[in-house]
Amino acid sequence: MTELISPSLSSGWFSYAIRVYPHHTDYAGIVWHGSYITWMEEARVEYLRSAGVSFDQLVAAGVDLPVVDLTLRYHQAAKMGEELLIMTKFSKSQKLRLTFDYEIKAVDPTNPEGDRLCVTASVSLVPVDSQKRKILRSLPSLLDQAIAGLLG
Template structure:
């Protein structure tokens, strides 16, 4: 096949970032992490699945920082399961390194909450991961999607955005 019939994609370093897709809210919650041996593979690189718990921890701590205890939501019959997750791995974190998980609520659509994430070095020079997680409010007793988020959560989320 000729080059014309089989076009090559440009390397990821050549892809321009569309900054118009970023949230306009620049207030991030920051959660520090350190890479321990159990987070890594035999080469000392963080295994891709270990990033997700750090995102969850940052989100839970963010909620706690504005007065929402996740355990209290669960006790009140509300769960916030992940319904969609999109991650982009930019460069690997390695054993012994520390970084910051940054998170913020980007958008709320009725009972859907879209959270943005970045994992960056303390100097913010290195971007390790970026992504978005979508949660939905569930009534645990009925096993159905809520019609609206609990008022205390709605009020707290308004403060965040």
């Protein structure tokens, strides 16, 4: 099996590689649906870190980014032992709603047809004041700058 690929940015997509371990699967060795959501969050955190903002900075600034909308479409099952690419990109910003798109692909370098699409998804977040528990009226500057960098 190949080594996991380091996070990278290619053609607008941020790629975050993982390997499917037994604890990610059901008894049949098929990825449990909740694992995809965990990997999407990991990829999003690393994607934002690559743009210059880490979640510990957001927490220190008193900002939470709760999920307000989540859609997943399952195409093909991922299986134990497979290497997956969790690909994400910033999709759009509507007022304060930040939306990220995802493609999760099984990587098989021996397959002449390329990677196998397992899941497509979209996640929307809103910035919330962690003390007042109210939606912020504007994006914090460090998050606004990171998003501007992602849109390049």
